[in-house]
Amino acid sequence: AQRVTQPEKLLSVFKGAPVELKCNYSYSGSPELFWYVQYSRQRLQLLLRHISRESIKGFTADLNKGETSFHLKKPFAQEEDSAMYYCALNPGANNLFFGTGTRLTVIP
Amino acid sequence: EADIYQTPRYLVIGTGKKITLECSQTMGHDKMYWYQQDPGMELHLIHYSYGVNSTEKGDLSSESTVSRIRTEHFPLTLESARPSQTSQYLCASSEPGPHEKLFFGSGTQLSVL
Numbered sequence: 001a002q003r004v005t006q007p008e009k010l011l012s013v014f015k016g017a018p019v020e021l022k023c024n025y026s027y028s029g030s031p032e033l034f035w036y037v038q039y040s041r042q043r044l045q046l047l048l049r050h051i052s053r054e055s056i057k058g059f060t061a062d063l064n065k066g067e068t069s070f071h072l073k074k075p076f077a078q079e080e081d082s083a084m085y086y087c088a089l090n091p092g093a094n095n096l097f098f099g100t101g102t103r104l105t106v107i108p
Numbered sequence: 109e110a111d112i113y114q115t116p117r118y119l120v121i122g123t124g125k126k127i128t129l130e131c132s133q134t135m136g137h138d139k140m141y142w143y144q145q146d147p148g149m150e151l152h153l154i155h156y157s158y159g160v161n162s163t164e165k166g167d168l169s170s171e172s173t174v175s176r177i178r179t180e181h182f183p184l185t186l187e188s189a190r191p192s193q194t195s196q197y198l199c200a201s202s203e204p205g206p207h208e209k210l211f212f213g214s215g216t217q218l219s220v221l
Contacts, residue, residue: 009148036210044198044212086151095167096210098151 003027004089006099013077014107021072021102023061023087032090033070035061036098039083047072047085057081077106110135114199114213121189122221129184129216131199139208140182143198144168151198157182189220 003026013019025031035047048056050063050070061072070087087099112133121127133140138159143151143166153166157176171193172186182201186193197216202208 004150043214046209049209090208095153095156096151097167100148100150 004087004097004099006085006087006102008102009100010103010105012105012107015079016076019074019077019081019104019106021085021087021104023070023072023099025068025070025087025089027068027089027091029091031063032092033061033063034088034090034096035059035070035072036086036088037083038086039080044086077104079106079108082106112199112201112211112213114197114216116216117214118217118219120219120221123188123190125189125220127186127189127218129186129197129199129218131182131184131213132180133182133199133201133211133213134180135201135211136179137201137203137211138179139202139204140176141200141202141210142166142172142174142182142184143200144170145196145198155184189218191220194218194220 005024007022033050036044037047038044059074061070063070082105084101084103086101088096090096115130140157142155144154145151152168154168154170155174157163163174172184174184176182199213200210202210
């Protein structure tokens with residue numbers, strides 16, 4: 001069965017420090033993976049998707065099929081990065097499977 | 109402005125009441141979804157629709173129903189609300205194509221007493 005695991009519910013880093021939000025998935029096929037973000041008092045929105053191989057707001061995520069991971073990384077955290085981050089998996093059906101989310105706090 | 113709207117934002121009702129959570133989008137999307145999220149938990153898909161007159165149940169069993177009579181409107185109805193249905197309900201729509209991006213509404217926080 002498809003599953004997305006985000007092992008950290010809470011993550012705090014200092015401004016300027018590197019940040020990595022972990023995401024592991026279980027899926028037997030070729031996954032489509034996404035990171036969604038929810039800033040305070042804003043809606044859940046797409047941050048990036050692995051198919052695009054893009055960097056958004058300084059964040060990148062690399063799909064590692066061997067480790068079944070899709071960790072989100074940023075070399076230098078900013079205060080405005082504080083938010084709730086959700087990893088999501090699309091197994092090709094009409095559903096996105098979301099992880100439980102990680103709340104990132106960037107300490108000034 | 110193209111957007112997706114949910115009303116109400118907050119709702120407190122008594123057990124057994126019938127309620128409808130509204131969701132409308134002006135983005136011209138065919139696909140629409142309802143997700144349920146309990147605090148600290150995953151979002152779970154409870155209903156989705158490919159277009160007018162199309163509705164399907166998601167992976168989480170839910171004692172709720174939906175309808176899709178118009179492309180832009182996808183209401184969720186609880187015929188007889190129960191305390192176990194206290195949750196946040198998120199409506200979303202998506203672009204066409206295989207790598208679809210979901211656009212979410214602001215959500216409805218429902219409390220059933």
